[in-house]
Amino acid sequence: MPMTVNIELSDKDLEHFNRAADKARALAEGKSNKEIIDGATQLLSNAQQSDPPEFVKQRLFLLDTLIAMLRDEGWAMSEADAKHVRCALVYFAVPGDAIPDDVPVLGFLDDAIMIELSARELQHEIDAYADFCEFRQNEADRRGLAPDTVGRANWLDSRREELQERMRRRRERESESGFGRGYGSSSGYGSVRSYTNTGWRPGFKVS
Numbered sequence: 001m002p003m004t005v006n007i008e009l010s011d012k013d014l015e016h017f018n019r020a021a022d023k024a025r026a027l028a029e030g031k032s033n034k035e036i037i038d039g040a041t042q043l044l045s046n047a048q049q050s051d052p053p054e055f056v057k058q059r060l061f062l063l064d065t066l067i068a069m070l071r072d073e074g075w076a077m078s079e080a081d082a083k084h085v086r087c088a089l090v091y092f093a094v095p096g097d098a099i100p101d102d103v104p105v106l107g108f109l110d111d112a113i114m115i116e117l118s119a120r121e122l123q124h125e126i127d128a129y130a131d132f133c134e135f136r137q138n139e140a141d142r143r144g145l146a147p148d149t150v151g152r153a154n155w156l157d158s159r160r161e162e163l164q165e166r167m168r169r170r171r172e173r174e175s176e177s178g179f180g181r182g183y184g185s186s187s188g189y190g191s192v193r194s195y196t197n198t199g200w201r202p203g204f205k206v207s
Contacts, residue, residue, distance in 0.1 A: 009113070017117055024091040031093065033070075036086055039093025040067055047108045056108045059115040063092065066122065068203040069129050073151050074136060075160065081168070085125060088118035124174070128167035129201075135159050137199025147200035 009017075028036060044063050047056060069075060069085050077085070091114050119126060136156060140147040150156065 014117070017114055021091050021114070024094045025087065027094040028090045031090075033086060036089050036093045037067060037070055040089040043092045043111065047111065050108065052108050052112075056112040059112040059119075062119040062126070063115045064203040065126060065129065065201070066118065068201040069125065071202045072129075074153070074156050075129060075132060076152060077164070081125070081164065084122060084171075088122055091118070124167045124170040128163040132156075132160055132163050133199040133201045135199075140200075148202070 031039075040063065044060060044067065047060055052060070066085055066089060069077065070082055070089075092111065136150065137147050139155060140150055
């Protein structure tokens with residue numbers, strides 16, 4: 001019989017994850033972008049192979065989305081924008097989990113929580129990328145093309161620029177208002193949008 005367990009994180013609990021993220025950034029100092037992306041990808045692969053609980057599976061798609069944002073030729077993020085995403089991925093690229101990954105059921109729980117927190121920090125980036133993937137899929141279908149073959153087609157340019165500019169405006173507005181810095185109050189977050197049907201993007205098939 002399935003059982004539902006709700007986890008509520010206090011501000012003190014969230015501060016623990018803030019410290020863990022800061023420690024990961026220090027440990028990752030000097031790592032190349034490729035090493036960071038490869039490390040996060042390896043954790044994603046390991047988690048998938050462990051047949052994790054549904055809570056973790058749902059967050060793995062978010063981690064896969066963050067990785068895809070940096071790998072996607074069509075999305076072509078600027079260095080400044082990509083830096084925000086890499087900073088989130090650092091935690092998953094260095095050792096030091098609170099719960100060892102080989103512990104049955106719970107092994108990736110701390111990673112799943114950090115994925116959720118990272119996704120909420122990057123919600124504007126993820127929203128923009130999801131809309132871009134959906135647009136690319138629809139346009140590719142209309143043109144009779146496979147979306148994984150279009151690369152940096154010129155018909156993507158205006159939509160990509162529009163969405164990335166929207167992403168920056170929202171991020172700046174949030175920063176100016178004082179929200180979005182750190183993880184904030186545990187009661188202050190809404191749900192992260194679901195991205196299971198947003199069109200093709202490079203990455204794993206998380207099921």
